[in-house]
Amino acid sequence: MKNIYITDLDHTFLRNDLSISDYTKTIWNAKANDSILSVATARTYKKTAQFLDGVHINAPMILLDGALIATMDKKIIDTKFINRDISDMIIDEGWKFGIYPFVLALSDSKNLSEAFLYDRVLNKYQKEVLTRYTSDDNLKECQNIRAMDENFKIVYMGEEEQLRELAQHLELIFGDNLKYIFAPEAYIGCYFLTILHKDADKSHGIKSVSEHVGFDLEKLTVFGDNFNDVGMFELAGTSVAMFNAQEGVKELADRVLEHTNDEDGVAKYLEALKNGK
Template sequence: MIQLIAIDLDGTLLNDRKQITKQTQAVLKAARASGVRIVLCSGRPLRGIDRYLRVLGLTNPGDFAVTYNGGLVQKSDSGEVISEKILTRDQLLSLYALSQERDLPMNFIDREKVYCPPYPKQKPSLYGTVMKTMPFVKADMEHLPADIRINKAVFCISEKILTPAIAEIPQSYRKNYTMVKSHPYLLEILNKDADKGKALQTLTHFLGLASSEVMAIGDEENDLAMIRFAGLGIAMGNAIDALKAEAQFVTKTNEQEGVAYAIEKYVLKR
């Protein structure tokens, strides 16, 4: 029996206007009323999903969220950290060297702000168009604090530039970090032990649940790990082909309230 539903936000729970429809809200409310936990799992920070948590009533004691693509597992009401996987100063410097070699703009993010190191002049970062809920500050890469704690780094630039650049990233980097696309124009780089699947594993252990009691719903590459972890993996109708291939069921699209459809089918059974 499903006891926890893990749901991605963009392209999954949210429609193309970044809204949770009334029908989807009603279905999630019914699932919660039946005793099922709802956990939002996003690449965003907690403050970036706060308004959706509030809409769904998920800011009470006992509510949890997976943020930074699994880099953080937090209590939704207080922000208290259950698990955190960070990037160190040395890792940031290594990733910045990679960004310089590949002529890509890089940002990195902690729990409070977005850092902006110098960008290639002709290729500014597009992350400011994506992240609207955190302040941006300049970063002096030569004087980073030794104890800096960063949750993720990102390369955010047009797909036609990013996709071929990703293909050229050396295998040594791929071994040492979790690298996932959350949008066609956004590569997110995390601690190698951070992904949505590992985060759900940590949370379910904390809650005393088995993976067989978890349903996960997503649409992008960064959702693959949680789809694989969950006893029931659901791909959105608009999901990438790789996710559809791994899922047990392909639901309707985010514009067709695919989350609500899947929950009604497998949890509410109506």
């Protein structure tokens, strides 16, 4: 049976400038004939496909923190949505703390078109994020933002204290009917709070991909750096943390690499396997 390799993108497979080196592409692509290869990321399908240009992926991808499982050719395998009413309630509660979220939703299932909604009222961190998406055609500015029918996730970005209080407030209201990811945002230097369907995470995504492809989890190796990767670590036969991973994540990994994402850590690990190290 084939080995399976599934990697996180940001701060793991991608370098900090959001590129993938030719060396990493060469080493990764060499595995395509005898291995199952995919990614698990908080990113949308659109961004993931852009980043993975020239990279072989031969299994469904775990996208949007597990809210979407889809193939590179846009076949949707599984979705986990927050409905419009609950999403709008979350937005209303967030505004009590003086902040609106980004809302990432499915606008067209036939063509796997995603919508990225944002309000006219933005903090400095949200404005910085949007500068990275200026060329995207799925952005939609809103006045008094409202959700869509099928929402993948709701994302707040801001100061740690503000978002921690908001997370606690939302958990009191919605409890375990939703999933909450609260963590540092390494690119911009703030915190993010992501709210998802209760079953939307990378571990559920791994199970969906496994059922679709048919592989043995013991032969699965996963790579990650942050706390939203821990669910994958718990399922995989081998879990690998980057040298630049969060300390708590390193403690849960089977192996911690000697190299960072900027030093092609994933590729160097795969090359060492090839050389029997």
